[in-house]
Amino acid sequence: MTENGNRKRVLIIGAGFAGLHCAQQLASEAAVDVTLLDKNNYQQFQxxxxxxxxxxxxxxxxAFNLRDVFRPHPHVTVRMEEVSTVDLNTxxxxxKQGATYSGDTLVLAAGAQANFFGIPGADTMSFPMYSLQDAERLRSRLLELLEGAAGSDKKAEAGLNIVVVGGGATGVETAGALIDILQRATAHLYPNLDMGKATVTLVDRGQHLLEPFTERSQAYAAEILQQRGVLLRMESSVSGITDSGVSLADGTFLPASLVIWAGGLMAAGLSAKTGIATGHGRRIDVQPDLTVPGYPQVYALGDFANVLDAAGKPLPQLASVAQQAGVHCAKNILAHLRGQERSPFVYHDKGIMAMVxxxxxxxxxxxKHHALTGAIAFAAWLGVHAILLTTARAKLGTFFEWAWEYFGGVNVSPILDRPSWSWAPEKSDPA
Ligand SMILES: Cc1cc2nc3c(=O)[nH]c(=O)nc-3n(C[C@H](O)[C@H](O)[C@H](O)COP(=O)(O)OP(=O)(O)OC[C@H]3O[C@@H](n4cnc5c(N)ncnc54)[C@H](O)[C@@H]3O)c2cc1C
Known part of the structure; x- marks a missing residue:
């Protein structure tokens, strides 16, 4: 299987759902050594x-420590390094740390970053929600606002207005969790705060929330969010964001002390540093077997790639797509090394879900996307996401936290150990 009795080297860039599952699938193979590079020392579970x-x-x-995940696999080397350029020919x-890595096979799986679509102020004044650091920074900002409002800052209390931009799954889940935290959890921690003055507004330029879902699910999500107090501004395009709020294209100004950006994605900045032209969403177009055209030993997958289904439609940017593509890529790498035909990637769609x-x-x-809503869908969401978690410890720990909260406990992690400005937001390379 190997030339000169040598093990073949597979270099994987990005240890998210796609890269991690590719490496896990190759980890026990006698024929390959894997080097897995990621700018973080963990996989983030978005x-x-x-x-x-x-x-x-x-x-x-x-988040799961990558060295820990691959501890039982001596043929997988994990390095925390940020890749600045790749050469597909070599x-x-x-x-960025100054090292050069190479492989007989290269797998590009660097994921996605926020796309601000060039809207003035969006990249500097809003809080994106795409990485663990983003989430921690946002939590700090939220706690700062609550502490300010519950203290002597009367202006802060009057201005506890939050705007979430984007009505996809991330925006809907964030808005639903925010209204819940403002109404329920804060009663335990900030009893002097008058939450009647707080608002959560969800803005989207589309007609419906949760675009890929059926009309029934979309209507259910809109109804629940509104019942719980989220203000919906559909068919509204954001034209600018400042430190005092959000401007809409129709001239409306929504005052806000916190703007959360869940408005769109594009491939990670590395896609512009590969020396080849990129496709829709700055992603790398690939062939059905996940290789990059003209580079038979280079694969691209997950949110970093445009993968088409058998009908020529692009597959969605989902963890399940990335995970299955990672496993399939590993199988194709091995098939190629054995001199066998590589097979096209076929996504097995088990459905989609979103928490409201x-x-x-x-x-x-x-x-067939048979629609479920309410408590049964809530239980399904928790079960599916607990199973998807990477380590057994995380499955147990997370399940305990959810159960604690469900049976009346309040899980708000209220430690404000770092102010929001001290969290460096993930750098988004311009489109
Ligand atoms: C907030 C949010 C919620 C989501 N919820 C769901 C959901 O409920 N269900 C679902 O199916 N999907 C969900 N998704 C989508 C899903 O998370 C993605 O489709 C999936 O993570 C894609 O996997 P990936 O491996 O391609 O990229 P990622 O998981 O993003 O991994 C990419 C990796 O590459 C690394 N990287 C990037 N650039 C470099 C570089 N230059 N050098 C080294 N390393 C680099 C990153 O650190 C990262 O670890 C959600 C996404 C977000 C943002």
């Missing part, structure tokens, strides 16, 4: 970030 941001979970519940990567708030979620199950 579906739970909004719970970290609203203090319902601690960062430990939503399948090599140069890192306590005891309320939408789940569309199976490839």
């Amino acid at each position: 579906p739970l970030l909004y719970q970290v941001a609203t203090g319902a979970l601690s960062p430990d519940n939503a 399948r090599s990567a140069v890192t 708030g306590r005891n309320a979620a939408v789940a569309e199950v199976g490839s």
Whole structure:
């Protein structure tokens, strides 16, 4: 299987759902050595970030140390390095730390970053929600606002207005959790605060929330959020963000002390440093077997790649797509090394789900997207996400936190150990 009896080297950039699952699938293979590079020393579990941001979970519940994950696998080398450029011809990567890594096979799985669509102030004045650092920074800002309002700062109390931009799953989940935290959890910690003055507004330029979901799920999410006090501004485009609020294209100004950006994604900045033209969303276009056209030993996957289904439609940016692509990529790498045909990636759609708030979620199950709403979808969301967590310890810990909260405990992690300005936001390279 190997040339000169040597083990083949696989270099993977990005240890998210795609890269991590690719490395895990290769970890026990006798024929390969894997080097896994990530700018962080952890895998972040994005579906739970909004719970970290609203203090319902601690960062430990939503991130997993990569060295720990691969401790039982001596043929996987983990390095915390940020890749600044890659050369597809030599399948090599140069890192910001000054090192060069190369492989017989290169896997590009650097994920996505916020896309601010060039809206003035969006990148500097809003709080994006795409990484663990983003979530921790947002939690600090939220606690600062609450502490200010509960203290002597009367202006802060009067101005506890939060705007969430983007009505996809991230925006809906964040808005639902915020209203819950403002109404329920703060009663325990800030009893002197008059939450009647606080507002959470969700803005989206589309007609409906949760675009990929069925009309029934969309209507349910809108109804629950409104019942719980979230103000919806649909068909409203954001034209600018300042430190005092959000301007809409129709001339309306929404005053806000906190603006959360959940308005869109594009591939991570590294996609512009590969030397090839990128496709939609700055992602790398790939062939059905996940290789980059013209580079048979280079694969791109997950949120970093445009992967089409059999009908030529782009697959969505979902953890399940990235995870399955990671496993499939590993199988194709091994097939190629054995001199076998590589197979096209086929995504097995098990459905989509989004949390709307306590005891309320939408789940569309199976490839036919059979819609469930309410408590049953809420339980399904918790179960599916607990199973997806990377380590057994995280599964148990997170499940305990959820159960604690569900049966009346308040999970808000209220430690304000670092002011929001001291968290460096993830740098978004311009589109
Ligand atoms: C807030 C939020 C909530 C979500 N909720 C859900 C959900 O409920 N269900 C669902 O299915 N999907 C959800 N998604 C989408 C899902 O998380 C992504 O589709 C998935 O993470 C994509 O996996 P990936 O491996 O391509 O990228 P990622 O998981 O983002 O991993 C990319 C990795 O590359 C690393 N990296 C980036 N640039 C470099 C560099 N230059 N050098 C080294 N390392 C680098 C990053 O640190 C990261 O670890 C959510 C996404 C977000 C942002």
